[in-house]
Amino acid sequence: MLQTEDALKEATQSYLPDKKPAKDETEKESELTDEDKCPWCPADDNTYKELWVACFHCHTWYHTECAKVQDVERYARWCCDACQKLGYEHTMQGPRRVSKRERATTDYAAIQEGRPPDPLGRWEKYMEHCSSLKSCVRRVEGSIWTSDWLANDPEALSAPTLVSSLTDEKGAATIQGMRVPPRSTSIRDIAQKVGMETQVEVIDVRTQMSSSSWTLEDWVDYFETPAAQREKILNVISLEVTGTPMESMICAPAMVRENDWVERDWPTSKRPVCEDARKWPKVQRYVLMGVKGAFTDFHIDFAASSVYYHVVWGRKVFLFAPPTPANLSAYRAWTCSSRQEAEWLGDALHDLSRAEIQTGETMLIPSGWIHAVHTPQDTLVVGGNFLTDYSIPMQWRLEEMEIATKVPRKFRFPHLMRLAWYVAYEWTQKLQKQSAPPAILSNLPHLHRRLQRECENMLEVDAQGQKTLKARRSSEAVPYDCIPDPNVLLETLQSLLENTPRKRQRT
Known part of the structure; x- marks a missing residue:
């Protein structure tokens, strides 16, 4: 593989402000670690606080209670006191009673540098710039995806691989043991299966802020709105459906399940069939729903977990960079930059490549690969994360870095x-x-x-x-x-x- 331990120590991740998950039952309210406290927590305060917010400039996390932020969703960008003294200011979403439409701030520095002044415009320009990049993804037959392939082919996990689609409803039929929803599945079908009142985390793509106040019924209403009438570009990337009626419609490839630490080694008797993910690592069946124009910036999946990714309908465009020492160093510098939202990491990455994944196709992303994702049309995806014996060094390095950088538990591999x-x-x-x-x-x-x-x-x-x-x-x-x-x-x-x-x- 392309990673080294020294290089991996230098990598880190960027994260979006949102809620931390509730504490495990084994965790007592009076026993808080440094991860549970923010820089403004009183020394003698052992109260567990659930809601956090990150400073847009320095990326430091604070409890909303300690920061005295009463309505975090009203902020497009929030800055801590220290950064405000440096001249950085909050940006509000605007008065909701007057209009639901956000008032975008003008980025004059972007205009002077010849860049589109809004994040969505920048992404469109970046994707156009990367349209001629070659692909690192290897196309293979679905029959190749087996445990024997992982065990005996040294190149099996050296780069992302992709299995092409079929022309009928059974898009995953050539991949042993895989089951996915039919291409006729709608967003409303999913909401009805999982439950219309189920809460779902929704990301505002322009601000990269997330909200947990949406229900799937709200999301269906938004998704079914004609594209020209949508006031915002929103994205759902963290709806895990294990324990719901939707579970029967999604099954990872046999190769994944046979090598997934959770599926293989976590006792089935200790996997309660419920929506509460606090009991065990429930990361096998995600439903991702993105509208045209959505994007997810460069990242490495939590604990450097590998990913299987199937497009039920629609299209996704990936930008990939291998986890070389130079790329990981560039990634770390970018995540620590105060201008991360305005700087294009792709310019600093070596061997940057582009790959499209179409309706019915399935991709395997190996551990540690840096990637960004663009959604050129409304798209439905199912997939999951998994840890494996073949990537242990990388997985531990990312875990260590997540602890060192005080990544909130919400963004780390559970249990x-x-x-x-x-x-x-x-x-x-x-x-x-x-x-x-x-x-x-x-x-x-x-x-x-x-x-x-x-x-x-x-x-x-x-x-x-x-x-x-x-x-x-x-x-x-x-x-x-x-x-x-x-x-x-x-x-x-x-x-x-x-x-x-x-x-x-x-x-």
Whole structure:
């Protein structure tokens, strides 16, 4: 693969202001980590606060309560006190009783530089500029997507791959084990399946601000409005439908399910059939609904998870950059820039490529790839995220960076450490009976070392000799019903890794 550990340490992500998820039942209100507190939290305040807002200029996150922001959705751009002293100002959405239409501010710097002054105009210009880029995506037959392919082809995850569509309703028929909604499925059909009153997070593409106050019924009304009459360009990219009647219509390819840590190793008895995602990592079945003109800026998926992505109807345009050291450094610099919204990261990325994915086509995006997405027409997509043994080094690096940069939990892979313990437990069982592909055996030591750090964290005490919050959290992540002693498990795994014979990889 193209990534290195040093380069991965330099990468980070950009995130949109919104709510943090509610705390897990195992988390006590009085036990807050640095991730739960903002720079303006009083030192003696241990109250958990759910709603956050990010400064548009410095990208620092604050609780809306601490920032005294009463109605965050009224702000197109919000700036903290420190940035206001530097001359940066809030931009309001405008008085809603008078008009629902946003009043756009004029970006005179963009005009002087010859760029369209609004984000949507800039994106149209960027996409035109990138229209002649070559594609890095490899087109393959659906029959190739198998676990054997992952295990024996060193190039399997070296670049995104795409399976072409069929002409009938069964767009995923050539991919083993995959099930997707028919092309006749409408946005209203989805809302009726999931529930019209279900809340959905909606992103205003121009401001990149998100709102959780919408219901699917609201979204249907918006989506069914003729394009010329839509006052805003909105996007839905985080509707997970596991546990709803829609679940039966979406099934990831067998190759994905066989290698997905959650599907393979998280006990089925511990996956409650409900809409509450706090109990287990529910990231397998997303429905994405975007209107013409929507875009998602450059990003890496949480915990560097891989992605399967199927266009039910419509069209998407991707810009991809491989996770080389130079690209990751450029990505990090861009995410930390105060002018991120006005700077085009594509100019700093090497080997930038373009790929279109049409109705009925399915794409596999490997771990760590930097990508942006444009929606040239109304589009319905289903897909999911998954962690895999083949990408462990990259996954851990992104997880470490998310913690270091205090990424809100809403934007991180849920229950990652408990999942890692389940994965380690299952490998200790399997390696006692059989070997594993060389690519996996070479990555499992990274899993072992990460969990060893967790065991070390469990021993951490404060000045009074009491276990620290970090120690308690590390302990709480262990599924003791199957792992009574995590240290013994890691000793067993290490012994198995040292003594398991390596099978030669076929070429």
